[in-house]
Amino acid sequence: MSLREIIQMVLVLTIVTAVCAGGLAAVKMVTAERIEYQQIKFIKEPALKRILPDFDNDPISDRIQIVTGKDSHGRELKTTFFLAKQGGEVVSLAFESSSPGYSGPVGVMIAIDPKADTLQAVAVTIQSETPGLGTRIADDPNFPAQFAKKPLSSNFNLTSAGGVIGAISGATVSSNAVSTAVSRGVETYQAVKPRLGL
Amino acid sequence: MQEYLLMIVAAMFINNIVLIRFMGNCPVVGVTSSFESAVGMGAAVVFVATMAGTTCWIIQRTILDVLGIEYLQTLVFILVIAALVQFVEIVMQKVAPPLYRALGIFLPLITTNCMVFGVAVLNIKEDHSFMETLVFSLASAVGFGLVLVFMAGLRERMDATGRVPRPLKGVPITLITAGMMGLSFAGLLGMV
């Protein structure tokens, strides 16, 4: 193995990986906007439709992004708030929160009435729980209904943890993921509420 | 301490990477025809998966996250794994030739073993700390190795005292048996 061969190895690998990465970055740049739009469209919109009260604007366009904290590596975490308006008045604002479930993160969309400080409704956006078991957090309408119309000051934990939410039997982990996500979301909301300018 | 114990049990058995997450099936089918090769492959995977899991975690946290290029995760991880496997192969061939003869034939297979890559990705997805990454990778790989060894045991007995129909011999019956092993693990659903 001569030095020349080693240099050739290093060179080839460097060039190939760099070119690959460059190509990918280009693809990423081209698709970024579209991906964001798709994510909102397919994940957020159905959930938004389900949980927001009547509105006369397009909440997807009327969205604001706010820095809501920092992650463990000091990078900014941003949360998108979707505003539902009626006659120009914000009647509800929705945002997403998540927590680890049984197999993978569980995301929930939370709608809050900013005037009454109540939680209007909750819907599961993403989940990859065990079919027939954990998926009941999304399929069984009775479960998210427990959150509706509760004041923000409620304890959204499971009953076993002293809260007000009854777990789905056999799917405690998934239920807990939802209730944790909601609790976290409410916390976040309380923290950034002043900055929302409502 | 307790959560690590729980994590070990969960990764080894309850959420066994092969039988519950269904990753790493090729070696379960391919290298379990003898007990020795199952043990060899298992050992090789334990080593590589642990190294790869921790290395990938470090790269993700110190480079990809910091620079905001998470979308390159797939490219970088697999590059790391491929280089790592080859590095191990080169070193082992020189330093421990007997070990190389025993494990060497399995090493190239590991690059394309989805279990190694899967564990690296799962560590990030499930937001493990470094220690958790180490423990999870090791325990998952050991769980994988155990399945290999159990399967080799079942196959040895089938070989000696069974009479599998000719068209189903080898890969087909091993697949079905793996399916049955997975089916039995349904009993652990909901633990943890």
Next chain:
Amino acid sequence: MAARIVAEFTKGFWKEIAPLRFALGICPALAVSTKVESALGMGMAVVFVLCMSNVLISAVRNFVPDKVRIAVFISIIATGVVIVELVMQAYFYPLFLVLGIWIPLIVVNCIVLGRAEAFARKNPVILSLSDGLGMGLGFTLSLVVISSLREILGAGSWLGMMVMPEGYPGFGFLLRPPGAFVIFGLILGAMNVISAKIEKKTV
């Protein structure tokens, strides 16, 4: 040459159909074959990655030193996979949601690197393309067969349309991974029987 191109293309459909003939790439075949729809999506993704990697690897085959061969090949493959991932997110989002982690896992699908090693690095671009297309479509075919059986028997539908009589209760076992193993194994057994019959006839 034309004959060889055709031969390299067609071998992927029976003689070397993956993953049925080689026990490689089993995991995705099992994971995404609950529905024909996702099987097709996965198959197309693999076709793209396989063709792209085969072509690129074949093109650069003479410049790559042996010791970094695998690393280079796998980088090229990974690039293809990420492109698929991004494009799928941008244009086929529902499919992306179904296939989930199995898209990035194409990178370790043994078939892709297997073709790079066994074929593309020894053959010219055009043959490699033909090989990649054939193997990829063969892989898709396998997935479609497995997923058709699973979807029809397990859920009573095919590509989402009900094909079984009204009131068919389904058989959820087949929709779970163990059912996939069983179907996979039984199909392999059936192929062995058919192959043996064909061979007997031709000799």
Next chain:
Amino acid sequence: MKTPEFVVSTLPHVHSGNSVRRMMLHLIIALVPAVAAATLVFGPAALRVAAVAMVSAVFWDAVLQKLFNRRLAIDDLSAAAGGLILAMLLPAYMPWWVVALGTLVMLLLGKHVYGGLGCNPFNGVLIAYVALLLSYPEHVNNWPVPTSDLMMTQNSPLMELKENGAAYLADTFPWQHLFLGSTLITGAIGEISKVAVLAGGLFLILRRQISWTIPVSYLAGLSGFASIFWLLDPDTYASPLFHLLAGGSLLTAFFIATDWTTSPVTRCGMALFGLTCGVLTVAIRMWSQWPEGAYFSVFMLSMLTPAFDKIRPRVFGSNFKQ
């Protein structure tokens, strides 16, 4: 050409007369009390499930033997016996087609793909049971109230434990009822009367069809492990007596874990197998999503049967010191 007159073969030239058919017949006879008890409690529906299971099992066995090009051997009664055991794990009001599908799965995946009787690494009954449980939970976990009204269902004792904890178990299910079987409790056909199952099991042991090692070690493992938790916290955890008498513990001890093919053959292997199955049964009952862990535990641990059998008996003359 002179035809040869006499037979020559290797020793031995005599045989005990034991046969698979005889073993299976014993098994069927041993299950009669349990079926009778279930019929008393549930009415003819229990008998019907048992009959459907046996008949369909024999039918599938014949079909599959044809398909796999094997000698037709339904007269060894193995399919009938397997079907009957499967019926023991099912509720009395199972639709007939679910039962028949179960026996098909049992004979295909638990017998014929592996080459026939004795080649399967996993017990066909358990494969079928879990496949049905995952596919038709509404039928498999549909425990009828043992009265005339077929539509009502209630919690089996183990479901009660899972959902409502151990506090009132002793009041809800007096042990005499659990042991003898009564209309107070519900469950699968073979889980109704423990005394009937015990009688069948003892019959098998006394007739030397099964050895006592697995039943004894299984029940020891089960009650031992249950005792640990019960002693720590009797309010949360059920008593070992409850674990012994509820659900399929006894059925498993005598009829499932002892399945010749999938259990170890050495004494030590059997003891370890039984013990670990017993422990795992309780663990699944306590911590998993399923109320009953007996069947899962045996299913899972048959994976280890070849490993358990590596603990061989001591070879004569191998303990010498030189």
Next chain:
Amino acid sequence: MQRGKLRGGIQFSCPPTGLNSPFEAVPPPPAAIVPLQQDQGGACVPRVKKNDPVRVGQLIGESPTPHGASIHAPVSGKVAELIKHFPTLNGPAAPAVVIESDGLATPADPPAEEESLAALGAAGVVDFDRLTVPLAAKLEAAAARRVTTLIVNALDIEPLLSSRGRLLLEQTPEITEGIAAIRKRLDLRRVILTVDARAGEAIAAARAAWGDSVEILPLKNRYPQAVDVLLVKRALNREVPFAQGVRIADIGAVVLDVESLAAVGRGRPLVERFLTVAGREGHVKNIRVAIGTPIRAVLEHCGIRPEAGGKIIAGGPMSGTAAAGPELPVTKEVAGITVQGPREVVAPVEAVCIKCGLCVDACPMGLMPFLLSGFSEKGMLAQARAYDLFACIECGCCAYQCPVRIPMVHFIRFAKRRLSDRGGGS
């Protein structure tokens, strides 16, 4: 009673009728066929030519080794033929001498009294164990290892046979002589008699003859306790180490059966056998018969007619060797004669082991017979060896119990042969 415990084995419940049936003499045959290989010591060299006159006890085949057993004429008359390839009981063909009897039974001159071991061989005495070994060779090995314990075995190999128990009763003086002769050659400190507990008369006779000089150990019937290594365990509670080249003599004991001892005691060349003949259901007879008598003649004398499709077994039904036909002569290797009708023949079946474990329970050696036979069937010979294939004593208990009737002993033999062939080859 017993001193060491055995595992496994089989307790047969057949009644000991043969113990009460005295030996009947079978008349000498018109033509005796005497194979020149009748033990493990190799083929003897013919010492007669065609048409030579011979007398009873005359040397006709001389052992090629110093401690081997020679072969003597069982009848008087003349040599009718020297056959080159005569099929023996166990397969390979050996030379044989056919002697036309003159019916006179003229005895040859008695051999000179001699106390060397070789004299036993010259008298053609063998140890009638499952492997017929020249007695001189066995005793020579015992002497070399300073054996001090003699186990006199009056247990029959298996329950249906009873000739040894009966011989103990009828020939106590000869056996006494035989023990005395062994005492002269070995420095014996202990003599133990193992005998069927049901042979009350014989035990009484032995006690009367020997008093305290012999420990008498009556044993409950349990097949295959009469196999020498197991008998040593029973009598001395010592296990013969299972390892290459280790023999019973290494733990200071030697097992000799009463028939060999009686032959030694008689001091004449060995030309006759004391055997049990068993037909169907309780038709059991003890006979004394000249070596070389065709089995057919023996059966005729006993009134047993073998049927086509049945089996003629040299030995008992558990451990005997099936004979190709009734023309085979009685030799030193024949341990008894059992005849089965076609219905009694056990046909091995092309079936698969169901892993019931009955064979594991039955094996007296602590083996895993189902695995051994499976390994043999699939050619997994290395595993078979690793599972102590060579410890198998081929007692047949496993196959007796097997509900699917796998010919396990055949498989085990097959594996042993393939392994030893391979060992010899490379």
Next chain:
Amino acid sequence: MEPVLTAVLTVGAIGMAAGLILGVAAKLFYVHVDPRINEVADMLPGANCGACGFAGCTDLAAAIVQGNAPANACKAASDALAQRIGAMLGISVGTLERRVAQIFCQGDAARAQRRFLYLGIRDCRAAELVSGGDKACRYGCLGLGTCVQACYFDALRMGPDGLPLVDASRCTGCGNCQAICPRHIPRLIPVSQKAAAFCGSHDPGKEVKEICEVGCIACGLCKKVCPEKAVEIDRFLAVVDPATCTGCGLCFEKCPTHIIQAVVLSREAEKKAA
């Protein structure tokens, strides 16, 4: 453009690091492996039949490359393949005529006597252990098909009369059948051989006559009639010398038991005979 630059620089750096590590490792831990071993292994049939005496094809490939085995050591490889291997390694390979297996016993169920009814394992080697095999002839085929099972190339099957049949088009001449048969009845002959005496019995004619209708009785007529002197009687058995036999067929007529016959290798002829 900045994100692209980040990606290129980062991943390029990782790639460079990987390349450097591998390069340095390859230098530090250099081990010479002969690449030709894999090439030869690729060329071999890959049946791993073991007839060459090595533990599989790869083992043999290593031996060939290292000069421990000749290039034509693979019994299953065609001559042309051996030549190609030789050419690749630059060694000369002697040509060997292709050989095929033929069955040297004609004693089927109707024409050869059996001594007893054998019950036991369906394997000729095992049958031989029971009283020396049931065939009265010590050289005769036991008919349980062990050779058929031993052929890796599916070239043998059991004929209707209980004797194995060879499909010469598939037979590679590996000799496994000959080695495994307890009586060595399948024997390899050169494909060019025209005639052979299909019997293996070295017993004297009188003994053979008693037990088999189609055994060589060593009458010597074939030897007498052969114009080329191609037939020898070796210990009571006729043997044809392939080098001198012209296949004139004079001996076929004369042989009273018709054991000396033309060698027929084509499949159609074999079918006709069956």
